[in-house]
Amino acid sequence: MAKTAKFNRDDVIEKATNLYWEKGFHATSMRNLQDVVDMRPGSIYATFGSKEGLFKEVLHKYTEIGVGQIAECKASSSSSLEALKNFITLIVFESQKSAPSGMCMLAKTIAELTEENAELLAETKKMLTIMEGQFIILLEEAQQQDEVSKDKDAVQLARFVQVQIMGLRAYACASNGDAPLKQMIDDMFTLLQERIN
Numbered sequence: 386m387a388k389t390a391k392f393n394r395d396d397v398i399e400k401a402t403n404l405y406w407e408k409g410f411h412a413t414s415m416r417n418l419q420d421v422v423d424m425r426p427g428s429i430y431a432t433f434g435s436k437e438g439l440f441k442e443v444l445h446k447y448t449e450i451g452v453g454q455i456a457e458c459k460a461s462s463s464s465s466l467e468a469l470k471n472f473i474t475l476i477v478f479e480s481q482k483s484a485p486s487g488m489c490m491l492a493k494t495i496a497e498l499t500e501e502n503a504e505l506l507a508e509t510k511k512m513l514t515i516m517e518g519q520f521i522i523l524l525e526e527a528q529q530q531d532e533v534s535k536d537k538d539a540v541q542l543a544r545f546v547q548v549q550i551m552g553l554r555a556y557a558c559a560s561n562g563d564a565p566l567k568q569m570i571d572d573m574f575t576l577l578q579e580r581i582n
Contacts, residue, residue, distance in 0.1 A: 401442075402443045402446055406485040407485035409497045415429070441508055445512065447491065448515050458475065465530055466574075470570065474567075476554070492554070495509050524539040553569055
């Protein structure tokens with residue numbers, strides 16, 4: 386008779402996400418994982434294949450959460466640009482208050498990993514591309530709503546948005562919570578308005 390797993394996979398991934406997000410991939414040891422997710426190393430290997438395997442699932446979960454947050458912002462906003470601003474406000478402010486790290490986990494991971502971890506690095510870049518794709522969709526919808534000029538390149542604008550988000554979150558971390566984040570987000574959208582009209 387097969388043994389039933391004595392753990393909740395989603396719960397393990399959530400706990401591992403918070404740990405990896407806080408410490409980074411390299412600084413997270415198997416002992417750290419064992420203590421936080423309450424699984425023995427053998428069980429972690431049996432379930433996820435490796436520390437890297439668990440990290441890949443964490444990257445996917447983190448991205449899935451981000452996509453879900455964008456969907457929630459779209460559902461509660463009157464326009465696509467408003468949804469984008471609400472999403473940025475949410476992740477910038479929320480990450481400073483309750484996230485394990487104020488920085489975007491994907492940006493933090495790309496900054497940490499080298500070609501020695503080529504597979505994980507490629508996976509992280511893929512997840513970042515998925516998030517950027519969500520911004521492209523929002524901006525294309527904004528073009529359909531006549532919020533953004535149709536002759537503007539939504540891909541270029543999405544890259545601008547991605548860079549601004551990374552910068553805002555990193556700056557907020559570096560300023561120990563003293564950054565005037567609301568003003569900085571407003572300034573970002575002033576710059577964006579100049580690009581979209």
